[in-house]
Amino acid sequence: MDIAINTGNSKYHVDKNGYYGRFGGAYIPEMLYPNVEELQTKYFQILSDPSFQQEFDALLRNYVGRPSPLYLARRLSEKYNANIYLKREDLNHTGAHKINNTIGQILLAKRLGKNRIIAETGAGQHGVATATVCALMNMECVVYMGSIDIERQAPNVARMKMLGATVVPATSGSQTLKDATNEAIRDWINNPVDTHYILGTASGPHPYPDMVARFQSVISEEIRKQLKEQTGSELPDYLVACIGGGSNAAGTYFHYLDEPSVKIIAVEAGGKGVHSGFSAATTQLGKLGIIHGAKTLLMQTDDGQIVEPHSISAGLDYPGIGPMHAHLYESGRGQFLSATDEEALEAAYELSKLEGIIPAMESAHALAKLKDLPLKKDDTVVLCLSGRGDKDLNTYIRHMSK
Amino acid sequence: MQNRIDQLFAKKPNGVLNIYCTAGFPELNDTLPVMKALQEAGADIIELGMPFSDPLADGPVIQDSSAQALKNGMSIPVLFSQLEGFRKEIQVPVILMGYLNPVMAYGIEAFCIKCSELGIDGVILPDLPMAEYESEYKALFEQHNLHFIFLVTPETSEARIRKIDSLSRGFVYAVSSSSTTGKDKEMGDQKAYFERLKGLQLKNPVLVGFGIKDKKTFDAAAANANGAIIGTAFIRALSGSQDINKTVKDFVGSII
Ligand SMILES: Cc1ncc(COP(=O)(O)O)c(C=O)c1O
Numbered sequence: 001m002d003i004a005i006n007t008g009n010s011k012y013h014v015d016k017n018g019y020y021g022r023f024g025g026a027y028i029p030e031m032l033y034p035n036v037e038e039l040q041t042k043y044f045q046i047l048s049d050p051s052f053q054q055e056f057d058a059l060l061r062n063y064v065g066r067p068s069p070l071y072l073a074r075r076l077s078e079k080y081n082a083n084i085y086l087k088r089e090d091l092n093h094t095g096a097h098k099i100n101n102t103i104g105q106i107l108l109a110k111r112l113g114k115n116r117i118i119a120e121t122g123a124g125q126h127g128v129a130t131a132t133v134c135a136l137m138n139m140e141c142v143v144y145m146g147s148i149d150i151e152r153q154a155p156n157v158a159r160m161k162m163l164g165a166t167v168v169p170a171t172s173g174s175q176t177l178k179d180a181t182n183e184a185i186r187d188w189i190n191n192p193v194d195t196h197y198i199l200g201t202a203s204g205p206h207p208y209p210d211m212v213a214r215f216q217s218v219i220s221e222e223i224r225k226q227l228k229e230q231t232g233s234e235l236p237d238y239l240v241a242c243i244g245g246g247s248n249a250a251g252t253y254f255h256y257l258d259e260p261s262v263k264i265i266a267v268e269a270g271g272k273g274v275h276s277g278f279s280a281a282t283t284q285l286g287k288l289g290i291i292h293g294a295k296t297l298l299m300q301t302d303d304g305q306i307v308e309p310h311s312i313s314a315g316l317d318y319p320g321i322g323p324m325h326a327h328l329y330e331s332g333r334g335q336f337l338s339a340t341d342e343e344a345l346e347a348a349y350e351l352s353k354l355e356g357i358i359p360a361m362e363s364a365h366a367l368a369k370l371k372d373l374p375l376k377k378d379d380t381v382v383l384c385l386s387g388r389g390d391k392d393l394n395t396y397i398r399h400m401s402k
Numbered sequence: 403m404q405n406r407i408d409q410l411f412a413k414k415p416n417g418v419l420n421i422y423c424t425a426g427f428p429e430l431n432d433t434l435p436v437m438k439a440l441q442e443a444g445a446d447i448i449e450l451g452m453p454f455s456d457p458l459a460d461g462p463v464i465q466d467s468s469a470q471a472l473k474n475g476m477s478i479p480v481l482f483s484q485l486e487g488f489r490k491e492i493q494v495p496v497i498l499m500g501y502l503n504p505v506m507a508y509g510i511e512a513f514c515i516k517c518s519e520l521g522i523d524g525v526i527l528p529d530l531p532m533a534e535y536e537s538e539y540k541a542l543f544e545q546h547n548l549h550f551i552f553l554v555t556p557e558t559s560e561a562r563i564r565k566i567d568s569l570s571r572g573f574v575y576a577v578s579s580s581s582t583t584g585k586d587k588e589m590g591d592q593k594a595y596f597e598r599l600k601g602l603q604l605k606n607p608v609l610v611g612f613g614i615k616d617k618k619t620f621d622a623a624a625a626n627a628n629g630a631i632i633g634t635a636f637i638r639a640l641s642g643s644q645d646i647n648k649t650v651k652d653f654v655g656s657i658i
Contacts, residue, residue: 027502029459029528030553031577033562172465173455185458186582192557290503290529291456303477304507305455 002221003056003104003214004048012257012324012333018206019295021331023323026205028293031189035197036205036293038112043207046111047104047214059103060218063136064093066100068219070226070382075354082375085236086357086385087223089248096360096387097216097248098129102198104215106133109196116140116195120184122149122177122244123315123362124156125387126200131165141165144183146176149314156391174308176317177244181292201245202322205293209250209322216251223382224255231380238373240265241384242366243282243336244315246322248386253328263335265373266325267366269311270338280309281338282321283329291320297329312341312395313361315387339368345399348389360387361395406495406523407549407572410446411607411628418629419620419658420447420609421636422499424467425484426476427453428640433484434491436640439647441494443654448492449526449631452478452500459528461582463634467641478508482516489521497524497551497572511542518546524572526551536569544571553577553611556595560602567604574606576627582612596626620657632657 007013018024018040026036046052060066069088077084089097102119109117117139121127127143134141143160147169150157160167170179181199188197202212224234239256241249243266256262271279279285282297289298291306299307299319311317321329328334339347344361347368352358359367363386375381389396410418421440425433433450440448453468453476460468478500488496498517505513505527517525525548530539535550543550549572554563556577567574576599599608610623611631623630636653643649 025531025534027529027531030558031459031555031582033555034557034559172462172469178456182456182458186461189459189582192555289506290501292458293529298503300503300507302507303479304504305472305477306503 003053003217004044010258011331012328014206014210014324020323020327023294023296023326024206024209025295026293027290027295028205029189031192032185035188035192039211040207042112043108043211046108052107052111055107056104060100064099064103065091066218067222067226068092070223070230072230073355076351076370079354080370080375081377082379082381084370084381084383085227086383087219087252089219089384089386090357090359090363090388094125094129094132095390096125096129097219097251097384098126098200099132100218100251101200101212101215101247102126102129102133105196105198106137106139109139109198110137112196114194114196116191117198118142118144118184118187118195119198119200120144120177120180121200122146122180122317123313123360124149124153124160124391125315125360127165127167128156128159128163130198130200131160131163134165135163142187143167144170144180144187146170146174146180148175149177149180152395153314153391154394176314178306178319185292201247202250202324203245203292203294203296203320209294209324212247213250213254213324216247217254219248219251219384220253220255223252227380227382235259235262236380236382238263238265238379238381240267240366240369240381242267242316242362242386243321243325244318244362245320246325248384250322250324252382252384257333264328264333265369266328266334266336267369268336268338269313269316269365270340270343271310271312273340274338278310279338280311280317280319282319283336284338286320294320294323296320296323297326312344313365315360315362316365337369337372339365343368348396357385358389359385360389361392363387403547405547405549405572407447410495411573414446415607416628417624418446418607418609419444419654420449420629420631421445421654422449422451422631422633423636423640424451424453424464424471425481426471426474427467427637428470428643430474430476431484432646433481434488435646436650437488437492437496439650440654441492443651444658445494445654446629447495447497449497449499452481452498452504454501454504457501459582461634463637467637478504478513482520485520495523496521497526498522499526502527502529510539514542514546514548517548522548524549524551526575528553532566532569540569551575556592563599563602563604567606570606572606573609573628574604575631576608576610577612593626600626617657
């Protein structure tokens, strides 16, 4: 597995200063500087180490269950009149793509000599994936989670606790993912020496967006191989993924960014509608700003206060996007769409009935946009099914009765 | 005109008391009354916090004051309108402290121009990276006679402290422990750090911030540096205040 390929001359990968176009960087207070600088100077070297890659590989294979299948969804394909392949990240251990990153970061934390792990979580998938690898590696684990999310993702809270993690409610602000991230960063400021922060998405200060993208890049590495086996070509016409902070999308696009024939589709959470005041569609509603240490597109008031986003899906309820995606949007390399809460719910029901797969609420946003793509008969679409829907059953059940 | 911060340290090189308060807190229009009371009570520098929705470097007390100030309607434009003409009444140095995003939204150049018109002396933006300040904004801040004040921590390397000292104007803000505002950590642990800072013989005065809450902690910090900064303890005192003048007078009086 090659997570340390040189991407030096690509327009879409990180540059040597930690930027994607005008987005990225590390806008952090001095208290975080030593930690972030340590990561900046060491991450690439650690990721390039063959023994690191071996260990990462072996765990992905034997513990996570990779490669995850690339599945031609026949009935879905029939309905949308194209060849639709689902990249089954939902079949990973713990039920989402998030574990690819936490395996990578826990191995990194060990090499950095850290013995305490902190994380933020929205849907709880990243929290569970972090608690899991901490159990595996015998490390202390503290997960920050917005109080509202603790309520709407109760099964994942129970899982984290069973795995031995401490779940700390974030009670400030909107009490969702953004606030959980604030609390995790504050914890890191207060524990600068022994603690590694396993950030769960492709956002935050450099090198997190690139590091997380590299750990997730196994998704597109496998897609290339599997698609070639199944269709004779490595290149699909479309890649589709949902975007919260952008880690499953970054992994899905990573090895295709410099393949101009492959259209990149990113689906944001439209909430109750992009202009309803209850949305998380960052590229539509945001402007240049700083969130969690990254310069990126950000939903904010005219006075520069960060806006509280809304999505039915806890994993997409974030007012920014990773800097790589802000650049894909601004450069035109990616096409950004949004799916409303309603559309996502319908898509979740549709996939369940057509294919026997209950998707995560987040992944359902990606599915919801199949109907809006100008698909032709022999188009090949690869859609990242980032997670499974077990954690969302309460939400689904509530809407079943309607 | 010479910057008021420099004038202060020329006159009073030791025991400088800098008090932080959040603009628009406890009530929207308390900004100026609090500032006046602080000057009257003997604070040497006033550090005005520009509230932000997501104050990463702050602990719960200052977070809550920021949230309250925002709820009260505080913003950079509102603050600037409150500060119109404040130099007629307030002579002590005034520093604005905040996060980069609201300043970016206002426009960094427009912000500097306005600060200079109003008579602001210095700015602290902890999340503006040093390298970006140097390449993009240093000339702008200096042109407007605005001192840009950087933070150092016990974890900051000597080479970096020297770089920070060379870029800082006014003073260097020594965070007394690697922590968000309002955390209690043992002063004793910090002694080696302060001695190290002293030994470096920086060109700027050093003020110790974070964790200073009473006379004892102020004196300990001031003994090792040119003075200290009090934030959380003051905000806590203001929170329950019925009479701002009295609260400020009692608080500052208990320190100096
Ligand atoms: C299943 C699933 N998909 C997608 C996301 C969104 O995150 P990202 O944009 O980093 O992939 C989450 C986040 O919790 C998730 O749990």
